[in-house]
Amino acid sequence: MTEILISIITMTALGFLFSVGLVFAYKKLKVEEDPKIEQVSEALPQANCGACGYAGCRAFAEAVAKGEAEVNGCPVGGEDVTSEIANILGIEAPEVVKQLARLHCRGTHEAAKDKGPYIGISTCHAAHLIGGTKQCSFGCLHSGDCVRVCPFDALHMGEEGLPVVDEDKCTACGKCVDACPRNLFELHPVSQEIIVFCRSLDRGAASRKACKNACIACGICARACPEAIVMENNIAVITDYKKISPDKIPEIEKCPTDAIGRLHKDTNEEEKEEEKKEDEG
Incomplete structure (x- = not known):
């Protein structure tokens, strides 16, 4: 009986000593985390999509807190999240361009x-x-x-x-x-309302044969607005959409295959274009 009691007391004492040691080690060796990391993490949408270039929202929050990532690096959060993060870090929120x-x-x-x-x-x-x-x-x-x-x-x-x-x-x-x-x-x-709706690098005749909506490198759009559109490798390339003035759009949209034009047109315009195509057909 005495031997059992001694064993119990010994194990209890050892357990207590180890516990004290672990508590001491935790307090001495623990790494203090920047409280801003948690605050930034809570401000993020927690989509964990990786769009920011990091493994998840937590990783992005750590990078932002360390100054390794831009505060507007979360495209999912947009302007609201950027403003909140900037407020946490005590800096001015940069401009967010919605894409x-x-x-x-x-x-x-x-x-x-x-x-x-x-x-x-x-x-x-x-x-x-x-x-x-x-x-x-x-x-x-x-x-x-x-x-x-x-x-x-x-x-x-x-x-x-x-x-x-x-x-x-x-x-x-x-x-x-x-x-x-x-x-x-x-x-x-x-x-940006004007888009090139084609990626074909084939020559005009080959592109037109494969798809009736393909860019045929006719150059109508580039001649209409040379300051913003150029022809490269048999396809139109928009170099600076901001230089496309509204008065140039009608000329640009004379594209015979509709390979370049506005993303959004009103119903009347679309109906007129369809009628024109039917007449030409």
Whole structure:
């Protein structure tokens, strides 16, 4: 009986000593965390989408607190989150330019000619490996990889076979940009209304044969606004959208294939264009 009591007392004493040692070690060796890290982390949307370039919101908060990341580096949070983080750090909030994902392709099922049937894994990356099912080797593959990776449900496949961006839901996280094997998505400021809706680098005749909405490098847009649009590698390139004045837009939109133009047009304009195409057809 005495031996049992001695064992119990010994184990209790050792446990107490080890506990005291651990408490002492914790207080002596613990790393003090900047309280701003937690404050910044709480201000973030906790989407953990990686759009900021870090592994998650917590990692971004740590980088911001250390001065390694810009306070406006969270595209999901936008201006409100940027202002809150700047207030926590005691600095002036920088300007936040809201961006949206834009698709640079109008190769619909009807516009882009088929090359042949595809039998395989239903993903854009898989189809891209064998050249896709369309004659255009630069256009949309219609399998919706971009839709599947969007964490904000801001994309869906439209009836014409192209992904459609929901501007109210899009946060410019950039997931669709990374997902597209043909680099058809880009992030643009919401103020940019004029877009080149094509990525084909083929010569005009070949592009027109593959897709009736392709850029044919005719140069109409570049001649209409040379200070903002140039022709490079058989395609129109917008060098500075801010230099496109409203009076130049009608001339730019004389593009015979609608490969460049405004993102948003009123219903009357669209109806007139459709009637014009039918008359020309």
